[in-house]
Amino acid sequence: MAAGAGSGAQFVDRVVLHVVAGAGGNGCASIHREKFKPLGGPDGANGGRGGDVILEVDSNAASLLEYHRRPHRKARNGKQGQGGHRTGADGGDVVLPVPDGTVVKSADGEVLADLVGEGTRYVVAKGGRGGLGNAALASAKRKAPGFALLGEPGDEGDVVLELKSVADVALVGFPSAGKSSLIAALSAAKPKIADYPFTTLVPNLGVVGAGDTTFTVADVPGLIEGASEGRGLGLEFLRHIERSSTLAHVLDCATPEPGRDPLSDFEVIERELQAYDRILGDRPLSDRPRLVVLNKVDVPTGASWPRWSGPSSRSAG
Ligand SMILES: Nc1nc2c(ncn2[C@@H]2O[C@H](COP(=O)(O)OP(=O)(O)OP(=O)(O)O)[C@@H](O)[C@H]2O)c(=O)[nH]1
Ligand SMILES: [Mg+2]
Incomplete structure (x- = not known):
């Protein structure tokens, strides 16, 4: 969609944004090892959470032009868990500034959010949870599971952003x-x-x-x-x-x-x-x-x- 003159003109204050949240990091399967202690407990940690894609009203954002130019936005994946109980780092959230009065709709036109007021936020794509490591999966029955869980994928999809000016x-x-x-x-x-x-x-x-x-x-x-x-x-x-x-x-x-x-x-x-x-x-x-x-x-x-x-x-x- 581009701004132009004449009857074929389109507004750039309506854009289709493609968002991908970060995937959760995989959990880790690891057994603690020490000299003379061959059967240490499980110490595989959980994967990190995937980053969210978040819209936030920012008075410095005057239009949606920015998203017309770059309509694909992605948050980072969570890092994989590691042995030694080292949890994977979370993927960073991506915060997208939008003008006051931005309406968020699903691809089929349903209103998901109406963002009015500085700082108002909406998580448009939620990051996946990190997978559990084998330490978290241990139970009385299975003291040292030899497996861990995969991280969940993040949300992915198209949303429509429309600017409805808020003026007296x-x-x-x-x-x-x-x-x-x-x-x-x-x-x-x-x-x-x-x-x-x-x-x-x-x-x-x-x-x-x-x-x-x-x-x-x-x-x-x-x-x-x-x-x-x-x-x-x-x-x-x-x-x-x-x-x-x-x-x-x-x-x-x-x-x-x-x-x-x-x-x-x-x-x-x-x-x-x-x-x-x-x-x-x-x-x-x-x-x-x-x-x-x-x-x-x-x-x-x-x-x-x-x-x-x-x-x-x-x-x-
Ligand atoms: N002489 C005179 N010219 C004016 C006046 N106000 C605007 N103009 C001229 O009229 C023309 C159109 O002005 P704009 O302010 O762009 O009009 P607009 O209503 O915003 O037009 P659109 O954005 O196309 O809807 C420009 O050439 C202006 O310089 C006025 O009070 N007197
Ligand atoms: Mg004008």
Whole structure:
């Protein structure tokens, strides 16, 4: 899956990750030997535990791009046990940093974990247990077993990681309305800004300080009419606004495109939000408070847009 421009664009905030946990080390069969003591007890130790593959929310991880580039991750195997009661070393865990709001799904779409909050962890592949050595297998009946157990294999498989942004306010609007420009102006975020549609392919998060309050804003990819049926970037956008408590419409007051104006753009986006509600079920988007941002009013055609004096002027004009 790669980021690209145009209607074939895909998000890199959805990746299939192939994980392999470490296998447990084998147990050891060994008999203690000492001069003049030919039948010492069993002293073969257990193998070490295989390493886990763990996902951990880390605020330094902004995207899943890293796992798009290297989708195969493996933890180390446990070491074999040895004679003289020397237990095999455990295989090291592999901790993979993921952004806040990463959802972990099985290959067939079942949600396994929803990772929200710095430091939240999920063991995505568990390492195998080390095999028992013959010392641990000794019993009253069999004082010195001549065998040991093999280590267990670690978990292995594919999981799907999806990023669902966690932001208080989500900016919604047509492509090129100026959502990324707005978040760049409000916060320290430095998103890509350009005058072609679908510049933003992965969401940008910004932290906005206003007096004593701090809130987060998500700049998400542009929406177009029919997005709920898959046009443009379609439903991909949905998961980024799903968790936001407030939606802010960014309206382009100076679009040169024929047939578009701020009011009809607003209505198109509202219709899309309602269409998404059927998909979201019990967490409707259309119930959430909305803000409206009139953008590009510095452009002469925008500032003087003749019909803009509120929704009621529309029927009159
Ligand atoms: N004149 C003017 N231009 C603006 C304003 N805000 C944004 N622009 C320009 O509009 C174009 C699109 O801006 P972006 O911020 O990339 O728009 P976007 O909504 O993030 O677009 P997508 O990511 O494609 O959905 C850029 O060329 C910006 O420089 C504004 O207030 N006034
Ligand atoms: Mg943008």
